Amino acid sequence: MRVALFVTCINDALYPRTGQAAVALLERLGVAVEFPAQQSCCGQPQYNTGYRSQAEPLAQRYAWTFADCDYVVTPSGSCAAMVRDHHPKLAAGDAAGRTYELTEFLTDVLGVTDVGAYYPHTVTYHPTCHGLRMLGLGDRPRRLLEQVKGLSLRELEGAEECCGFGGTFAVKNPHVSAAMGADKARHIEDTGADAVCTVDNSCLMHIGGTLSRRGSAARPVHIAEILASTEGGVW
Known part of the structure; x- marks a missing residue:
């Protein structure tokens, strides 16, 4: 099973610990995580603001970057929604259908709810x-x-x-x-x-x-x- 992390722009630029946490969590659950360096923005800011022509090449880049992965996991609901709902209209390929928000992947694909976490707060x-x-x-x-x-x-x-x-x-x-x-x-x-x-x-x-x-x-x-x-x- 090839699983890739789509870290997203905001996490990469401002909240890198979230991406690191997602990898640490998945690896603890026995998942080997890949990180394709070619990934970039999913195009959500452009698409939502009406610049479809600028979102299309980003959707195409996403499609070929994750083309060989069985699952793409992202710690971002909004980016997962952009990919799943809008990328099929913007680019060829089926990476969008293999994209999961992190909690979806844990519960629906791995079938776990107890991930062995401890957080006394x-x-x-x-x-x-x-x-x-x-x-x-x-x-x-x-x-x-x-x-x-x-x-x-x-x-x-x-x-x-x-x-x-x-x-x-x-x-x-x-x-x-x-x-x-x-x-x-x-x-x-x-x-x-x-x-x-x-x-x-x-x-x-x-x-x-x-x-x-x-x-x-x-x-x-x-x-x-x-x-x-x-x-x-x-x-």
Whole structure:
């Protein structure tokens, strides 16, 4: 079984520990992970902003970069959704159909929910818009979190409401975006959790920035970093 990591732009540039955590987690579960160096952006920013012609070569690059892999795993719900929903319209090849968001791969392909993780903190989970509405992740992330030793999962009010990021939406509609982010941050604070986690660092970047400006104690943590943590120490 050939499994490749699609790390995504935001993780590569800003949150490399998430990619490292995903690899550490998968290797702990017996999966040999490849990392094709030719990978680049999936084209989501361009496509969502209306620049289809600029997204097409990126989709084509993705198709040939991962052409020989049985599975492509990514720690990003929004990028997985872009690849699965839109790449088939933009490029030839079937890599899109073999692409899985990390929690999907763990539960649906490997068939595990207990990954041997240890994370002695209170955590609340924010289901991202792409994960909810495009990928249909459902309770997969929650099932994984519920099996983490030492973790106490707190319910988040208005969990399924958007955090306000929405990629270029935050740039084009900053006031609305900030107001939505403030609502999400307030609900997170109300849980009293040590950390808020999601399957997308783009959302966590927006939420984390809002929490920081409010002086909140809660910190943003990608689910891959929680699942990669063990009792013997952080991977």
